[in-house]
Structures are given as C-alpha cells and as structure tokens.
Amino acid sequence: MPDTYFYRYDDYDRTLVSERVDQFRDQVRRRLAGELTEEQFKPLRLTNGLYLQLHAYMLRVAIPYGTLSSRQLRKLADISRKYDRGYGHFTTRQNLQLNWIKLEDAPDALAALAEVDMHALQTSGNCIRNVTADHFAGAAADEIEDPRIWAEIVRQWSTLHPEFTFLPRKFKIAITGSPNDRAAVRVHDIGLRLWRNEQGEVGFEVIVGGGLGRTPMIGKTLREFLPKNELLAYLEATLRVYNRYGRRDNLYKARIKILVHEVGVEKMRADVEAEYAETRDGLLGLSDETIEAISQQFAPPDLPPRSNLAGAVEALRLEDRDFALWLKSNVAPHRVKGYAIVTASLKPAGAPPGDASAVQMEGVADIADAYSQGELRVSHEQNLIFPHVAIEDLPAVYAALGRLGFAEANVGKITDIIACPGLDYCALANARSIPVAQRISSHFAGLARQHDIGDLKIKISGCINACGHHHVGHIGILGVDKNGVELYQISLGGDVDFGKTALGTILGPAVTADKVVEAVDSLVTTYLDSRGDGERFVDTFRRIGAEPFKDRMYAAL
Amino acid sequence: MAKNLSGDLQVASANRLSDGVVVWLDDAGDWTSRLDRAAIARDKRTGEILLLRAQAEAFAVIDPFLVAVTEDDDGTIEPLSLREKIRASGLTFDVIAADAVRYA
Numbered sequence: 001m002p003d004t005y006f007y008r009y010d011d012y013d014r015t016l017v018s019e020r021v022d023q024f025r026d027q028v029r030r031r032l033a034g035e036l037t038e039e040q041f042k043p044l045r046l047t048n049g050l051y052l053q054l055h056a057y058m059l060r061v062a063i064p065y066g067t068l069s070s071r072q073l074r075k076l077a078d079i080s081r082k083y084d085r086g087y088g089h090f091t092t093r094q095n096l097q098l099n100w101i102k103l104e105d106a107p108d109a110l111a112a113l114a115e116v117d118m119h120a121l122q123t124s125g126n127c128i129r130n131v132t133a134d135h136f137a138g139a140a141a142d143e144i145e146d147p148r149i150w151a152e153i154v155r156q157w158s159t160l161h162p163e164f165t166f167l168p169r170k171f172k173i174a175i176t177g178s179p180n181d182r183a184a185v186r187v188h189d190i191g192l193r194l195w196r197n198e199q200g201e202v203g204f205e206v207i208v209g210g211g212l213g214r215t216p217m218i219g220k221t222l223r224e225f226l227p228k229n230e231l232l233a234y235l236e237a238t239l240r241v242y243n244r245y246g247r248r249d250n251l252y253k254a255r256i257k258i259l260v261h262e263v264g265v266e267k268m269r270a271d272v273e274a275e276y277a278e279t280r281d282g283l284l285g286l287s288d289e290t291i292e293a294i295s296q297q298f299a300p301p302d303l304p305p306r307s308n309l310a311g312a313v314e315a316l317r318l319e320d321r322d323f324a325l326w327l328k329s330n331v332a333p334h335r336v337k338g339y340a341i342v343t344a345s346l347k348p349a350g351a352p353p354g355d356a357s358a359v360q361m362e363g364v365a366d367i368a369d370a371y372s373q374g375e376l377r378v379s380h381e382q383n384l385i386f387p388h389v390a391i392e393d394l395p396a397v398y399a400a401l402g403r404l405g406f407a408e409a410n411v412g413k414i415t416d417i418i419a420c421p422g423l424d425y426c427a428l429a430n431a432r433s434i435p436v437a438q439r440i441s442s443h444f445a446g447l448a449r450q451h452d453i454g455d456l457k458i459k460i461s462g463c464i465n466a467c468g469h470h471h472v473g474h475i476g477i478l479g480v481d482k483n484g485v486e487l488y489q490i491s492l493g494g495d496v497d498f499g500k501t502a503l504g505t506i507l508g509p510a511v512t513a514d515k516v517v518e519a520v521d522s523l524v525t526t527y528l529d530s531r532g533d534g535e536r537f538v539d540t541f542r543r544i545g546a547e548p549f550k551d552r553m554y555a556a557l
Numbered sequence: 558m559a560k561n562l563s564g565d566l567q568v569a570s571a572n573r574l575s576d577g578v579v580v581w582l583d584d585a586g587d588w589t590s591r592l593d594r595a596a597i598a599r600d601k602r603t604g605e606i607l608l609l610r611a612q613a614e615a616f617a618v619i620d621p622f623l624v625a626v627t628e629d630d631d632g633t634i635e636p637l638s639l640r641e642k643i644r645a646s647g648l649t650f651d652v653i654a655a656d657a658v659r660y661a
Contacts, residue, residue, distance in 0.1 A: 032574065054643060055647065056572075057576070057577040080655070085655065086654065087653050102577070103576060104575050352660075356653075359656050359657065363658065403658065405659045423640060424643060424649055425648070432649060481639075484638055
C-alpha cells in the first residue's frame with residue numbers, strides 16, 4: 001500500500017522546496033542582523049507565506065487542492081505545538097494558518113513542513129495561488145474525474161512560474177470534477193469544470209473573471225469545452241492576456257474579473273484564442289504519458305465493495321437521535337458501494353469556525369489511519385473530510401469524532417458558519433468575525449432546530465476583501481467600521497451551487513454587533529413562516545424576495 | 558472618567574521584529590510590551606517628535622506609528638480605536654488549548 005493515494009514529491013520537488021527553505025533561512029538571518037530593511041524583506045517573507053498580522057506573524061501553509069495525509073496532519077499538529085500556540089485555523093482556501101509564529105522560528109517551521117512534502121510558497125503575492133478543488137475529490141459518487149490530477153498538473157506548471165510571479169494581482173484557480181460544484185468555481189479568477197460532452201469526451205469548461213472581494217462578479221464561460229491535454233497551453237494564453245492588459249494602475253481594479261468586465265468576455269475570448277493560436281503547439285501540450293503518470297499518483301485505494309446496510313449503523317441510528325442526524329448531514333455518498341464520505345465538523349457550538357488544537361489534529365489523523373486509508377481533505381467551508389469510510393465503521397468514526405468534539409451534526413446547517421479571522425487577527429479587517437459566528441452558533445446550537453431549519457449557509461467576512469465569502473452566503477454578514485463602531489451589513493440569497501451561483505442582496509442599513517443574532521433569528525423565523533414544501537431558506541428567498549425578510553428583521557431590532 | 562477623547566494623546570507602537578509582538582516606546586526609548594509604560598505625547602508637536610524617535614529606534618521593530626489613546630484620572634491609558642484596543646489587549650475570545658479536545 002502506498003504512503004498516500006495522491007501526488008508524492010519527486011527529487012525535483014524536494015530539492016526545490018529544500019532550497020527555498022535554505023534561502024529563506026539566510027534571508028531571515030540577514031533581516032534579524034539588520035542587513036535587510038523591512039521594505040527589502042517583506043516581499044521575501046510574503047513569498048514564503050509569512051504575513052505580519054495584528055499580534056504576531058502568521059504562516060499560511062499551502063494544502064494543495066485541500067488534500068492531506070494523516071502523516072502531514074500530524075506534522076502540522078507538531079509544528080503548531082512546537083512553533084505556535086498549539087492550534088491552527090483551516091481557511092476558506094483549504095489552507096492552514098498558524099497565527100503565532102516567531103520570525104526566528106519560521107525557517108525551522110518551513111523545514112519541518114518540507115519533511116512531509118509541504119510548503120508555504122505562493123500563499124501570498126501576486127502569483128497563481130494554491131489551486132483549490134472539490135473536497136470530495138477522488139471519492140464523490142457524482143464525480144466524472146478526479147480534479148486533483150489536473151490541480152496537480154496546474155500546481156507543477158504554476159509553481160515559481162517566472163512569467164506569472166508578478167501578475168497585476170493575485171490569481172486563484174479552482175477545479176471541480178463533478179456536476180454538483182463543491183469548489184465554487186464560478187467565483188474564482190479561473191474556474192475549471194470537468195464535464196462529458198455528447199461525444200462522450202471529458203474536457204473542461206473554462207470559466208473566467210469570477211471573484212468576491214470589493215467587486216463581486218460571477219465568472220463567465222471563456223471556453224465551453226477544452227480538451228484536457230490543452231489545459232496548460234490554454235491557461236498560459238489566458239494568464240498572458242491578463243498579464244498584458246490587467247490594470248496595474250489601480251489596486252482595486254487589478255483582478256482579472258475587472259478586465260473581463262471592462263472589455264467583455266467576447267473580446268477576452270478573442271484575445272485568449274489569438275494568443276492560444278500562437279502557442280498551442282508549443283511545449284505545454286500534455287502528452288498522454290504525462291497525464292497518465294500524474295493520474296497514477298491519484299489511483300484510488302483498493303476498496304473492496306461492501307454492503308450498504310450495516311446492522312450496527314441501523315441499530316445506533318434508531319437509538320441515538322444525534323447519530324441519525326449526523327448520518328443525514330455529515331455523511332455523503334461514496335462512489336464505491338459500502339463506503340461513505342464523512343465530514344468532521346470543525347464548528348462545534350460556540351467555537352471559532354475552522355480552528356483545531358494539536359490534539360484534535362492528531363486525533364483526526366488517527367481516525368484517518370484507522371478508517372479512511374490515511375487520507376483527508378480540507379473543505380473551503382473549513383471542515384475536514386474523511387474520504388473513504390466503510391459504512392459499517394460509521395459508528396466507530398462518529399464515536400471517535402465525538403471524543404474530539406468534531407461530531408456535531410451540522411454540516412450545511414445554520415451553525416456550519418464560514419468566518420474569516422476578522423479583526424481579532426487580521427491587519428486588513430474592519431470588524432470582528434469570529435465572535436459574531438460564535439454568538440450565532442451558540443444561539444442556534446440545538447440540533448433538532450438546526451435540522452428543522454435545514455440547509456442554510458451563513459458566511460461572515462470582517463472586511464470587504466470577503467475572505468469569509470459573505471457575498472455567496474444564503475445569509476451573508478459583512479463587518480464594517482463606521483466612526484469606530486463595528487456594524488454588520490446583512491445580505492440574503494447568495495449561493496455557489498453550480499448553475500445557481502448568485503450574489504447576495506443587501507437588505508438595508510447595517511446593524512450593530514449586539515443585534516446580529518436577533519437579526520438572523522428574525523430572518524430564520526420569516527423563512528419558517530413562509531417556506532413551501534421542501535424549500536430551503538434560499539429557495540424561499542428566491543420565491544418571495546427580500547421585502548418580507550427585510551420588514552421583519554428591521555421591525556425586530 | 559476618560560479625557561482627551563479627541564485623540565490628542567498619542568503613544569508610539571510597532572510590532573517586534575523577532576516575533577511580531579505588539580510593543581510601545583517608553584520614556585527611556587526602549588520598546589516595551591506594556592502599554593502602561595508607554596511614553597505619552599500630549600500634543601501634536603510632541604507626537605511628531607515621538608514618532609521620529611520611534612523611527613530612530615526601529616532597528617528591532619517594524620513600521621512604528623502613532624496610536625491615539627485616552628487617559629483616565631488614575632493615569633490608565635487605552636487606545637481609542639477598536640483595532641488598537643485589540644492590538645493592546647489581545648483576542649476578544651478564548652482560543653482552544655493545544656491539549657484540548659473541547660472548546661471552552
């Protein structure tokens with residue numbers, strides 16, 4: 001059995017990462033010795049994922065396409081304990097942030113990461129960032145192809161790509177291999193959707209110009225169907241057009257979404273296709289051998305088919321109501337009979353969303369080894385996934401997660417809140433996010449009520465940069481600063497489900513921090529009083545519009 | 558009772574180079590992690606001088622800047638803005654401990 005069922009570094013990868021650690025160690029030494037100014041050093045540390053936040057340095061560790069082995073997660077726990085404060089924060093870009101790293105320790109932390117084939121490269125700066133993918137990749141019942149194969153190919157192409165290291169602005173790519181988009185591909189600079197055409201061929205829909213932040217936009221289709229072996233050449237052509245015409249004169253207009261919006265997708269397409277015509281027969285065509293070699297690294301584990309019915313599962317389901325709810329919300333269909341995908345909720349009631357202690361990380365790694373082939377995924381919704389769990393093992397996994405505090409049956413529910421670090425940590429934030437999430441989570445903690453409310457995604461950002469994806473929350477909450485007071489702007493109707501990707505509608509004036517829970521409660525009550533059969537919160541919103549929600553919310557405050 | 562809410566009172570702050578910890582410049586020209594030991598500039602001109610002094614002492618810190626503060630009758634100083642209050646006091650929620658499996 002291989003160590004992992006995903007990409008393993010070769011000598012080239014290891015040498016590259018190791019050399020970067022050595023370079024950074026020398027750069028840190030020179031900075032601490034006063035040989036480099038902060039102005040000289042800042043871009044060097046950011047290139048290595050080291051930010052300066054309000055209270056300390058923060059190291060953003062790349063988790064490529066959200067895939068982790070148990071060994072890697074144990075190392076992250078070890079690093080958090082040795083060089084940080086013993087916990088980490090899983091982010092909306094499937095990465096891990098360590099919030100209390102000392103500059104003098106950062107090279108050692110990076111060296112420790114390199115021991116398990118990890119790094120923090122390209123987690124900052126105007127380059128192609130860590131590529132994200134469906135967190136059910138390689139396991140989902142609805143998957144056409146494993147998107148991680150292509151995410152890895154893009155990773156290899158984009159890592160330290162000299163032409164795209166100084167783009168007009170940062171650049172984020174997301175890939176899904178399923179018709180049910182779980183990777184939010186329409187709100188990325190480039191979204192790639194694998195699909196099968198009428199001829200039975202699998203290729204990519206290339207979506208460009210999506211994004212959140214100050215100017216949220218839904219991506220537009222640049223190419224309806226791109227043969228898979230043309231992916232890198234086409235991406236290179238697209239990045240080249242962006243690099244040439246992207247707005248470098250204005251930070252707020254520098255993302256590709258602004259370029260696409262300003263010139264129109266037809267002009268963008270024409271320019272990309274013209275560039276592509278010049279370069280398509282170059283070095284970037286992917287041979288079948290190359291694709292096959294990468295594909296083999298993601299060969300699925302040997303999972304002998306089993307029965308979908310397990311007596312112990314049925315017995316526990318009947319006697320334990322919380323387990324029954326957990327089966328409904330935290331367990332998803334697997335492509336192999338007798339297996340399931342399990343989501344460990346990093347959102348226990350009242351907890352900071354996405355945080356895990358070192359002991360919890362180690363516990364999750366142990367569960368992955370015992371029940372999920374040693375594999376894990378990080379979701380952009382800040383949870384951890386066990387991709388390959390035998391159905392008969394579900395009671396054991398549930399019990400083990402319960403001991404870690406990660407068995408909350410709330411995935412997709414009102415307390416499964418996405419929240420950015422906000423003003424408690426972030427130098428860019430205007431308002432706090434985590435305490436708001438905690439209060440909402442505590443208020444709606446009862447599982448029966450959560451399941452009665454049904455699927456409802458709350459997303460909270462502490463500033464307009466929208467790391468908490470508030471624009472696409474069924475209920476979006478944006479923290480703003482008005483004359484030194486934290487206020488929260490509430491929007492409704494955002495979504496990222498494929499085909500229904502929508503940006504939320506702002507309800508009206510922002511509310512004070514102490515009124516946010518009441519506001520959300522009144523929105524939920526409006527929904528419960530108005531919903532039709534089978535309607536989720538967002539469905540009801542689409543049917544009846546904003547007014548009933550708005551009227552009731554402001555009357556309640 | 559707080560006074561000088563107009564922001565006339567200022568202290569110089571920065572993050573320590575070696576670990577990023579929030580520090581303030583004291584009367585002796587040293588950087589301290591204790592806000593109560595910070596040197597206070599009581600008017601605009603003194604503030605400008607305090608900032609110049611902080612910049613001159615910036616070998617072991619990053620990007621010094623002035624922070625508007627209030628001062629109580631007992632001499633306790635507190636930043637005016639929420640951002641600086643959080644920088645001075647730390648996180649506004651409890652984080653999970655390294656060996657914890659339950660959020661407190």
